[in-house]
Amino acid sequence: MxxxxxxxxxxxxxxxxxxxxxxxxxxxxxxAAAHMPIDYASDTKHIAIEDVSGDSAHHRDR
Incomplete structure (x- = not known):
């Protein structure tokens, strides 16, 4: 974890x-949400990644 x-x-x-x-x-x-001093665990996560070939993807999690 x-x-x-x-x-x-x-x-x-x-x-x-x-x-x-x-x-x-x-x-x-x-x-998994955990107790943290800030509310980061419950914030929406949104990432975009790209590799050296130019392939890319994005992910959003709430």
Whole structure:
């Protein structure tokens, strides 16, 4: 389990392509709310990624 603030870093550090990252987000990554000093855990997360081939994707989670 990683903090919701760190999930994007996890994706960027562990997957080389957009295809790998998308598959991981769909199957491996689960966000869970936790008590935090700020309300980041319940905020909407929206990311856009692009790999060296030009493939891109975006993800929005609420």
């Amino acid at each position: 990683i903090e919701s603030r760190a999930w994007l870093s996890y994706i960027l550090d562990n997957y080389a392509t957009v295809d790998e990252a998308v598959k991981a987000i769909r199957s491996d990554v689960r966000l």
